[in-house]
Amino acid sequence: MPSVRHQYARNIILEHQTRLAKSKAGLPPLLPPRENNSEPIRIGILGAGISGLYAALLIDYLGPESGITYDILEANPDRTGGRLYTHRFSDSPNDYFDAGAMRYPKIPWMKPTFALFKFLNLDGPKTLIPYHLSDLHGNNIRHFNNTSMSSARLEAADARGDFDPFATKTVGLTDTINNLVGHKIDPFKHMLTEDFQRGWEALMAVDQWSMRDWLALPVDDSQRTYPEPLIKYLEMATSSTGELSFSITTEPVNSQAPINNPGLFHCALSEMILDGMDFDYQPTPEWFTIQGGGDVISNAVIDRLTQSTRPAALKVTTTSESGVVDSEYAHVISTMPFGCLRMVDTSALEFPWELQTALRALHYDSAIKVAVKFKTRWWEKLPQPQVGGASTTDRPTRTVVYPSYGIGSEDATMIASYTWAQDALRIGAYVKGHDSASEQVLLECIKRDLADMHGIKDMSVLDHVDHKIVNWYGDEYSNDASFPTASCEYKI
Ligand SMILES: Cc1cc2nc3c(=O)[nH]c(=O)nc-3n(C[C@H](O)[C@H](O)[C@H](O)COP(=O)(O)OP(=O)(O)OC[C@H]3O[C@@H](n4cnc5c(N)ncnc54)[C@H](O)[C@@H]3O)c2cc1C
Structure with missing residues (x-):
């Protein structure tokens, strides 16, 4: 049976096509049949997150006989992968955290994701490792109204x-x-x-x-x-x-x-x-995570692509350090979050009002992860050890995620606070740069919460080496882009 998400997507596409067919413009004309010697069809893929990379992989799969070529145009000069973002504090194997996607349930509508892992040879037991949604011994904590309970x-x-x-x-x-x-x-x-x-x-x-x-x-x-x-x-x-x-x-x-x-x-x-x-x-279902971090996936796709990822009739104008480049494409596949697409001048495309409304109004939830590299894996050494899973509190920290990787190792990096929605917006006010006084205030607050949640009296247990905060709402390349969530305000 097709999955719920699959059928949901099919319904949306069907409704969209029906609406298009009924509209004044009608359905777009079919491309004329291709001659063997005709010019290649150039496709511009906007965004080198996993959607853009996957689109490129599909085009590669069609082979050179398809006559289709592509460019992947990525705006972020520092990295590819988009919301597959792994921050590494050092080269040590478990000294990292996933700022974006970090866990994958084996449920029917994740089949394409698991098929991709297999295709990329990332499905072996050393790479696709169990993700513990909760601590194996029921030790994860809820700390509400100043009381902790397992x-x-x-x-x-x-x-x-x-x-x-x-x-x-x-x-x-x-x-x-x-x-x-x-x-x-x-x-x-x-x-x-x-x-x-x-x-x-x-x-x-x-x-x-x-x-x-x-x-x-x-x-x-x-x-x-x-x-x-x-x-x-x-x-x-x-x-x-x-x-x-x-x-x-x-x-x-x-x-x-x-x-x-x-x-x-x-x-x-x-x-x-x-x-x-x-x-x-x-x-x-079983849940999995990728040992080494989510960007192992996007990097593995990039390794397999036959064509380029470069900052580069639809005319796409890109501006980079090397100047302004105009490229013409038969098709453009945009995979950038709507907040980013809104910053692109698409006025010549004359999007229908409903689409413009969707681009403006579809709600993307905010999310912040505060990762802390501690001196020790203190959470696994408590009288009631936390081995994977997550604890929750009503305090600003809200959710603590204990890594499912590197259990028992020396690397002591964890997601000390994971917040969404208003909780994340509030934390966001303190995200002002690595060495800023505000981030120090935030870290102190998180440490206080951790101590109270876990019954830690000796604060030196929580001594840390470094930290990294990723605020997706404030990220220019995701532009408030965590999970698109349908809001009741507008129907698309
Ligand atoms: C905090 C968080 C936790 C998550 N957890 C999970 C999880 O556990 N499991 C799971 O399955 N999913 C999870 N997700 C969702 C998952 O990460 C995303 O669905 C997925 O990575 C989105 O990929 P994408 O390629 O569609 O978009 P993105 O990854 O956002 O890619 C878009 C790309 O477009 C680029 N771009 C932006 N502007 C421009 C421009 N003007 N021109 C060109 N390029 C541009 C961006 O730099 C980016 O590389 C999580 C997401 C977040 C933020």
């Missing part, structure tokens, strides 16, 4: 019906977090898995609602409503923080009502469900 203790609390183990007194916290969220969204997940078309129609019938609305308003079959404090708790515990100043309207969000809540629950219900299906796929 996953194992939380499960026990759930089992005995103590649904507020952090004593938050949150109104409506009368069941486990999974059950409370699941009650509202699982029916869609089941339908989409069992009968995609039926599930899709059901999802589209409620596509005007955001996740927040869906929880707050009596719009599902059971007409159950969740009070605002409970919604905030669920958002904090399962994703990212939004602003508290939220007033419920009975209007769907895609009316003109302004949205001031940059947490993840303001995203479309449909997006949250599709996203949830990536992480909560049943039966639980």
